[in-house]
Amino acid sequence: MALLITDPVFLRLTATGDVNMANFGLIAGLAAFAAGAEARIELVMGEWFADLELGVDWYGSIFGKEFDEVEARTQIRAAIMDTPGAVEVTQIALALDDVTRVLAITWECTVEFTDTAAAGEISLPIAV
Secondary structure (H helix, E strand, O other), X not given: OOOOOOOEEEEOEOOXXXXXXXXXXXXXXXXXXXXXXXXXXXXXXXXXXXXOOOOEOHHHHHOOOOXXXXXXXXXXXXXXXXXXXXXXXXXXXXXXXXXXXXXXXXXXXXXXXXXXXXXXXXXXXXXX
């Protein structure tokens, strides 16, 4: 079954993370893809009770003793590709600020329902 740009595939969230009930709380298209990919990137492995293997192993293999950029790229790419509609991750940029302890992630991915690439930017505070 093909995924259409109009298919509602993710919940619309407010800036504070609450569900925005406009249009029954669902969004579609590139915005939905980006929201879904970012939710998968931000999910810490072991955080979701129904599948403890789901998520990125931020505090195990990535921020264990030292920041492992190769492992971070691998797991971020896997999280994005797990998003419905993902075709190919074309860019991942990581910038770790040792002073503020924030990891900035910028990504871009081609999707199956449009020629326009989906993109996102996330800043994750590192609390270990």
